[in-house]
Amino acid sequence: MKADADEMKEMLRLMYTIRQFEDKACELYTASWEAGNFLGALHPSNGQEAVAVGACTCLNDDDYVLSTHRGHGHFIAKGGSVPGMMAELLGKETGCSRGRGGSMHMFDPDKGLMGGNGIVGGGTPLALGPAFAADYRGTQQVTVCFFGDGASSQGPFHEALNLAALWALPVIYIGEANAYAVATPTSEGVSVPNVADRAAAYGCPGASVDGNDVLAVHETVSEAVAHARAGKGPSLLEAQTYRMTPHCMAMRESREDVELAEWRERDPITRFEAHLQEKGIMTEAEQNAMNQQVAEVIAEAVTFAEESPYPDPADVAEGLWAT
Amino acid sequence: MREVVFVRALNEALTEEMQRDENVFIVGEEGRGVFGVTRGLLKKFGPKRTRPTPISEAAFTGLGVGAAMAGLRPVIEIMYLDFVTCCWDQIANQAAKLRYMSGGQLRMPLVIRGQQGNLTREAAQHSQQIEGWCAQIPGLKVVMPAMVEDAKGLLKSAIRDDNPVVFVEHRGLYGKKGPMPRGEYTTPLGVAKVQREGTDITVVATAVNVHRALAVAEKLADEISVEVVDPRTLVPLDTETILASVHKTGRLLVVHDAPVRLGFGAEVVRIVTEEAFDALVAAPRVLGGANLPMPFSAPLEDVCIPNEDDVERTVRQMMEG
Ligand SMILES: Cc1ncc(C[n+]2csc(CCOP(=O)(O)OP(=O)(O)O)c2C)c(N)n1
Ligand SMILES: [Mg+2]
Numbered sequence: 265m266k267a268d269a270d271e272m273k274e275m276l277r278l279m280y281t282i283r284q285f286e287d288k289a290c291e292l293y294t295a296s297w298e299a300g301n302f303l304g305a306l307h308p309s310n311g312q313e314a315v316a317v318g319a320c321t322c323l324n325d326d327d328y329v330l331s332t333h334r335g336h337g338h339f340i341a342k343g344g345s346v347p348g349m350m351a352e353l354l355g356k357e358t359g360c361s362r363g364r365g366g367s368m369h370m371f372d373p374d375k376g377l378m379g380g381n382g383i384v385g386g387g388t389p390l391a392l393g394p395a396f397a398a399d400y401r402g403t404q405q406v407t408v409c410f411f412g413d414g415a416s417s418q419g420p421f422h423e424a425l426n427l428a429a430l431w432a433l434p435v436i437y438i439g440e441a442n443a444y445a446v447a448t449p450t451s452e453g454v455s456v457p458n459v460a461d462r463a464a465a466y467g468c469p470g471a472s473v474d475g476n477d478v479l480a481v482h483e484t485v486s487e488a489v490a491h492a493r494a495g496k497g498p499s500l501l502e503a504q505t506y507r508m509t510p511h512c513m514a515m516r517e518s519r520e521d522v523e524l525a526e527w528r529e530r531d532p533i534t535r536f537e538a539h540l541q542e543k544g545i546m547t548e549a550e551q552n553a554m555n556q557q558v559a560e561v562i563a564e565a566v567t568f569a570e571e572s573p574y575p576d577p578a579d580v581a582e583g584l585w586a587t
Numbered sequence: 588m589r590e591v592v593f594v595r596a597l598n599e600a601l602t603e604e605m606q607r608d609e610n611v612f613i614v615g616e617e618g619r620g621v622f623g624v625t626r627g628l629l630k631k632f633g634p635k636r637t638r639p640t641p642i643s644e645a646a647f648t649g650l651g652v653g654a655a656m657a658g659l660r661p662v663i664e665i666m667y668l669d670f671v672t673c674c675w676d677q678i679a680n681q682a683a684k685l686r687y688m689s690g691g692q693l694r695m696p697l698v699i700r701g702q703q704g705n706l707t708r709e710a711a712q713h714s715q716q717i718e719g720w721c722a723q724i725p726g727l728k729v730v731m732p733a734m735v736e737d738a739k740g741l742l743k744s745a746i747r748d749d750n751p752v753v754f755v756e757h758r759g760l761y762g763k764k765g766p767m768p769r770g771e772y773t774t775p776l777g778v779a780k781v782q783r784e785g786t787d788i789t790v791v792a793t794a795v796n797v798h799r800a801l802a803v804a805e806k807l808a809d810e811i812s813v814e815v816v817d818p819r820t821l822v823p824l825d826t827e828t829i830l831a832s833v834h835k836t837g838r839l840l841v842v843h844d845a846p847v848r849l850g851f852g853a854e855v856v857r858i859v860t861e862e863a864f865d866a867l868v869a870a871p872r873v874l875g876g877a878n879l880p881m882p883f884s885a886p887l888e889d890v891c892i893p894n895e896d897d898v899e900r901t902v903r904q905m906m907e908g
Pocket of ligand 2: 412414440441443446
């Protein structure tokens with residue numbers, strides 16, 4: 265399904281939100297770090313926003329998403345609370361995981377957000393579960409499982425794809441082939457040129473798509489979602505993209521300047537801005553105004569997070585057991 | 588009461604809970620029931636609810652964890668509990684932690700069950716005791732029935748619990764007969780049972796060792812009054828019942844099959860020495876498994892786990908000492 269003009273504007277707004285949210289979060293974390301207070305690890309997804317947005321805008325609120333260690337974008341695109349996320353990053357009680365999860369573990373079950381994961385590939389077998397539950401109950405819900413190129417070399421990933429295909433579960437695996445797993449190039453970690461080529465081995469549809477083209481991602485994922493809702497089983501998709509910022513916050517990296525510059529040319533946000541202008545859907549001025557509105561939303565989220573209380577140490581055990 | 592074999596009690600628990608709640612389903616290898624626990628369920632409930640899987644522990648355990656997050660109540664069968672190593676991430680890093688990491692938003696109503704132990708000469712990869720591995724992971728409950736009656740009542744409670752429960756069955760008990768009440772009942776998690784009252788020494792024993800301790804208690808009845816405490820669940824642990832018993836007897840012996848090093852016995856001794864030191868009239872002791880991979884050959888295997896003679900000898904030593 266192709267997105268209409270309003271949907272495209274919403275996509276741009278979400279991409280702006282992700283970019284600004286992560287830029288701001290990195291700024292806060294880096295400043296704190298430099299001041300001697302290390303807040304934790306934070307994995308930004310600059311350059312990959314089109315994957316999260318193109319995919320999640322194909323989903324309903326009651327569809328499920330399983331995310332990764334690099335999941336802020338997935339959370340925002342699926343409708344997670346921005347102030348709740350910012351508060352979580354600062355370890356506050358008002359955070360979307362009450363300060364028990366942090367950057368890699370954002371949850372909002374009401375939005376189908378079943379968490380990021382600190383274990384690379386950890387979500388890939390878990391995603392079978394909500395998909396199985398939908399099948400079991402006879403609902404039309406689908407589950408999207410994001411994973412990295414590095415994660416596709418994990419054993420459970422292969423078990424999961426086999427089982428998903430065997431039982432025709434309504435799950436869509438979306439690989440974000442962002443060229444690296446930390447500093448290891450994909451070509452040194454994956455034995456085939458495209459992760460999606462592996463679909464043939466499991467007997468399910470596979471497709472590789474330009475992950476920096478939000479509309480292309482949206483179209484490809486829409487087809488896989490329709491396929492799953494029709495009871496035809498899983499798909500293994502791969503979005504070719506590039507992580508423009510370091511693996512983790514300000515971690516020092518040695519990447520070729522040319523490579524970075526090439527990918528900056530293909531920045532998914534500027535590309536989409538140009539596309540919307542070209543098609544007469546939005547003017548540059550409208551886009552600037554939208555970006556400005558987003559900046560206000562992010563600023564409010566920071567204020568909310570900074571003013572929120574920390575969890576009370578007396579409550580440290582809260583949330584462990586369900587009663 | 589009626590006499591029933593252990594596997595039958597487990598089978599009844601599964602049947603009743605599946606009839607009671609349609610969210611309960613079984614997933615695991617050989618849904619046809621290798622050890623008889625799930626016998627007949629595939630036929631009765633169909634493959635939707637008794638789902639035979641490929642040999643993919645990580646995938647089907649992960650599926651169970653995800654299904655629990657989405658509100659179903661999976662019972663995941665691991666053919667030999669030794670194989671949890673193949674789905675350890677799904678158990679230790681996912682099932683145990685996701686609720687807490689979500690700030691208490693998720694529920695994780697799942698049971699991971701299977702059999703373990705030795706006595707069948709299957710060597711080191713089919714003869715381990717995993718309860719200590721699991722009890723070390725905050726967020727997992729650990730259940731270990733010794734009696735037929737408890738096997739049914741505890742499994743029913745485990746299935747109804749909204750938390751991940753590792754349900755550890757000893758295959759040496761599967762064929763054991765015991766009394767079981769008629770009709771509906773459950774046995775609460777976290778409540779120990781004094782299986783035999785005594786006044787001279789407390790023996791805290793798990794699973795098959797409860798039966799060893801009871802046999803020794805019976806044998807020594809004229810000389811030494813042995814109290815046998817069966818914790819039934821290791822997490823949560825009913826420390827009150829254990830402490831009350833030690834206050835009465837002044838002596839503590841813990842017996843389990845798992846390697847003695849850093850094990851359940853050490854933990855019980857810690858609790859008792861911290862909280863009832865003044866009540867002790869003898870140094871507490873632990874009889875556990877050898878700190879070795881389980882050897883195959885019968886005479887080697889037999890020296891690696893406590894037997895009745897070991898229990899009797901230790902009890903006597905503690906009474907003399
Ligand atoms: C099982 C496991 N091994 C290693 C790590 C350390 N680690 C964190 S992120 C990462 C790279 C993951 O690469 P990829 O799946 O491509 O995702 P990306 O970081 O590129 O988004 C590694 C090795 C981990 N968290 N979990
Ligand atoms: Mg990568």
